[in-house]
Amino acid sequence: xxxxxxxxxxxxxxxxxxxxxENTEHEVLNLDKLTYAGNLESLTSIASNSRxxxxxxxxxxxxxxxxxxxxxxxxxxxxxxxxSHVDRSIDGPSDFIQTNIVGTYSLLEATRAYWSKLPAGExxxxxxxxxxxxxxxxxxHGVDDLFTExxxxxxxxxxxxxxxxxxxxxxAWQRTYGLPVLITNCSNNYGPFHFPEKLIPLVILNALKGKxxxxxxxxxxxxxWLFVEDHARALFKVVTEGKVGETYNIxxxxxxxxxxxxxxxxxxxxxxxxxxxxxxxxYAELITFVKDRPGHDLRYAIDASKxxxxxxxxxxxxxxxxxxxxxxxxLDNQExxxxxxxxxxxxxxxxxxxxxxxxx
Ligand SMILES: NC(=O)c1ccc[n+]([C@@H]2O[C@H](COP(=O)([O-])OP(=O)(O)OC[C@H]3O[C@@H](n4cnc5c(N)ncnc54)[C@H](O)[C@@H]3O)[C@@H](O)[C@H]2O)c1
Numbered sequence: 001x002x003x004x005x006x007x008x009x010x011x012x013x014x015x016x017x018x019x020x021x022e023n024t025e026h027e028v029l030n031l032d033k034l035t036y037a038g039n040l041e042s043l044t045s046i047a048s049n050s051r052x053x054x055x056x057x058x059x060x061x062x063x064x065x066x067x068x069x070x071x072x073x074x075x076x077x078x079x080x081x082x083x084s085h086v087d088r089s090i091d092g093p094s095d096f097i098q099t100n101i102v103g104t105y106s107l108l109e110a111t112r113a114y115w116s117k118l119p120a121g122e123x124x125x126x127x128x129x130x131x132x133x134x135x136x137x138x139x140x141h142g143v144d145d146l147f148t149e150x151x152x153x154x155x156x157x158x159x160x161x162x163x164x165x166x167x168x169x170x171x172a173w174q175r176t177y178g179l180p181v182l183i184t185n186c187s188n189n190y191g192p193f194h195f196p197e198k199l200i201p202l203v204i205l206n207a208l209k210g211k212x213x214x215x216x217x218x219x220x221x222x223x224x225w226l227f228v229e230d231h232a233r234a235l236f237k238v239v240t241e242g243k244v245g246e247t248y249n250i251x252x253x254x255x256x257x258x259x260x261x262x263x264x265x266x267x268x269x270x271x272x273x274x275x276x277x278x279x280x281x282x283y284a285e286l287i288t289f290v291k292d293r294p295g296h297d298l299r300y301a302i303d304a305s306k307x308x309x310x311x312x313x314x315x316x317x318x319x320x321x322x323x324x325x326x327x328x329x330x331l332d333n334q335e336x337x338x339x340x341x342x343x344x345x346x347x348x349x350x351x352x353x354x355x356x357x358x359x360x
Contacts, residue, residue, distance in 0.1 A: 005017060005077075006080055009034060012232070014043050018045060032054070058103070066114065078239055086159045090293070112173065132166065134147050146303035147301065182243075204265055207286055220259065222257055222301065224300055226254070230317055248306055265283075265327060
C-alpha cells in the first residue's frame, strides 16, 4: 500500500512512520507543516529509506494537498496532524480551530475529490483513518466508569472541543458522501521522542537539571497511559483490518494518578541516574504543586475491549516496562532533547540563526 500520513513528524506520527518503514513493506508519504511540534530529527533512522518521502505542507492548503494526492495516489490516509497541547489551547485556541477543524475539513474535501475519481474497486478499498483522542468524551467521575465507543461527547478544553468537531466532520463525510472512514480515540501516549512540554518528558528533563517538577492541583487527576509504539501497532491494525465506519477506542489499561506517574519517574531516575543534582538526595524532593489548569478533567479511562475482541490488538507494554524504557531513552538521547530545548532542531530547518526564529 501507499499510505499518506499527516503529522508524521510529531510524537505519535513519527512512531507510526518508523513502525511502517521498519516492520512493513508499505510506502509512506509524510505530509507535515513542521510546526514547533514537528521534528524531522525523530525520523533520522528511516529518512533515507526508499519507501519514505517527506513533504512540507499545511493541511489547510487544499490545493497543495490535492496535488500531493494526485501524485502519490495513496490507498489510505492516516490523519494525525493536529495542534495537540491542552495548555497551549487554553492560552490561544485559534491555531487549534484552524488546524484541527478547518484543516480536517480541508483534508476531507481534498480526499473526497481524489477518492471520488478512483476506479470502483480502489474506491471501495480506500481508507481515511482519523486519529483522535479520548478527551472528546470529557471526564469520568465514577471510579469504575470507562469510555466506550458510544460514550456521549462532552469535551472540556478548546483542544478537545476542536478534536470532537473534527470527529463529527469525519463521520459526516462518511454518512453524506460515503467516504470509507475509520476513527480511533486513544488515551494519553508516552514514550521516546515526546516533546518536552508534556508531563512525562518534562518531569524527566527537569529532574535531571535539578529544576522543580510541576504537578497541577493535588496531582490526583487520573490518566490511562499507552506506550506510543503500542499505539502505532494498533493504528496499523485498524487501517488494515478495521471495519469501515467504525470507531475503536485504544487504551493501555494503565490508569495512574499524575502524582504517582511523577513519583515513579523519580524512583526510576534514582536508580538509573544516581548522580543527583546539587542539593538533593532523591529526585522526588523536586516535586512542586502548582495552581490547577482551568477545566482540568479529573479522570480518563478507556474501555479497549472492542479493538481487542474484533482486531486482536493488545498492548505489549505495561506502564512499568514502558516507563522504564522511556526514562532510559531520555537518558540515552540527551542530544535530541538538547536540540529540542534550545530550539536548534527548528532553527536549522528554517535555515536561520536568528534567535527569534528559534523560539518554539
Ligand atoms: N499525544 C497523545 O497522548 C494523544 C492521545 C490521543 C490522541 N492524540 C492525537 O494523535 C495525533 C498526534 O498527536 P501527537 O501527540 O503526535 O501530536 P504532536 O503535537 O506531537 O504532532 C503533531 C504534528 O502535526 C503537525 N501539524 C500541526 N499542524 C499542522 C498542519 N496544519 N498541517 C500539517 N501538519 C501539521 C506538526 O508539525 C506535528 O508534526 C493528534 O491528532 C492528537 O490529537 C494524541
